[in-house]
Amino acid sequence: MKIIIAGAGEVGFHLAKLLSYESQEITLIDTDKDSLAYADNHLDIKVVRGDSTSIAILKESRVESSDLVIGVTSSETINITVCVLAKQLGAKRTIARISNTEFINHKDEVGFTKFGIDELISPEALAASEIELSLKQSSFDDNYEFEEGALTMAGLTLSKEAQFVGRTVKEAAQIFPEIHFVPIAIQRAGTQYTLIPRGDTIFKEGDTVVFITSEGGAEELCKLTGKIIREIKSVMILGGTQIGYKTARDLSDKGYNVKLLEQSKERAFEIADNLPNVLVINSDGRDVDILDEESISDMDAFIAVGNNSETNIMSCLVAKSKGVKKSIALVENMDYFELSHSIGIDTLINKKLLAANNIFRYIRKGEVVAMTKLNNMNAELLEFEVKSTSAIANKYIKNIDFPRSAIIGGVIRNGVGLIALGDFKIQEGDRVVVCCLLRSIKGVEKLFL
Structure with missing residues (x-):
């Protein structure tokens, strides 16, 4: 596939890196010389310096023959504009990164596809959903x-x-x-x-x-x-970032008792005004005495979503030492995943990985409805929709020539999830969840074409 990515920031670079591993033809557009130079030196991709909303720049990037254009700059206005222009210039599919989740909530009502935008993604909203x-x-x-x-x-x-x-x-x-x-x-x-x-x-x-x-x-x-089922009622959030705000809002709306720590006085007052059911505390959440004063030991969960990964990790470790049962940290560095698990943090959230997972399903062949990469594992989990032409249709699982390095985890039929074993017969319209190692993805895709 020929893919154009507008924006060489964290999400754009990470996407370009993952897609280049897939032997896709990638063009990365950005105005920042240093970001492009770094990408050019580290990835096997084409880089174009310029304004991604420029028609001349898009034509230089051969947008008319592109299979997918992804707008992931820090500006949602630019991302939307890029996608609209790209679709008019001949791009087959477009995806825009946005921060205003109202766009996602009302996308059918507004009809973004009429403008030329096929999909909207918000890494912050995805992270908040993952935390929930x-x-x-x-x-x-x-x-x-x-x-x-x-x-x-x-x-x-x-x-x-x-x-x-x-x-x-x-x-x-x-x-x-x-x-x-x-x-x-x-x-x-x-x-x-x-x-x-x-x-x-x-x-x-x-x-x-x-x-x-x-x-x-x-x-x-x-x-x-031997796991204990724990009901989470009281939650402390470190960081009034977009993710912290969205998480606090969503959890308080669902009846959780939420405390949010934010160091910036102005931001703390802003959040307090907008979220009356959340107790907002203007303090440095890295201060152990402050955490003790705010009764961290009485919390069921501690969520660190500040702008610094190291601070998030250390704060979660402090929370665990105070007896908090569930800790969740936002980390930007993918290398921290394995390390953080080994030292006792329960769950790690990475915006780049969530955004990439959301976009990757458009790269896969077959009717891929959803997908995720397994943390710290060389495997993907994909949900395919079975078509009448699929090789897997109307066959018992035990009779399907399935790759050895892949497995069917379950089937969703008429909205009901089923654990499907060898004697289960796959039907048209089923949604099949498959786990496969990276080397077997192409073989699995062929079964669902």
């Missing part, structure tokens, strides 16, 4: 919902209390036959190797395992793994 899901599924380290929870991905590390440690997948299935979850990916303790579990795969203590669960599966999984 992490609180909802507080017993797990990694979460993702398909079709508003019809199927849910849940990731956790197996302790010795897990009842199926030491057993094979097949043995566990025989002992616990009426379960509503299935393992789809495993990373052995102390390794970077991701494996797709088969019947003879043995669960081991310390494994990081990703499961797909249908209704009731999360509760069963907690019971069998």
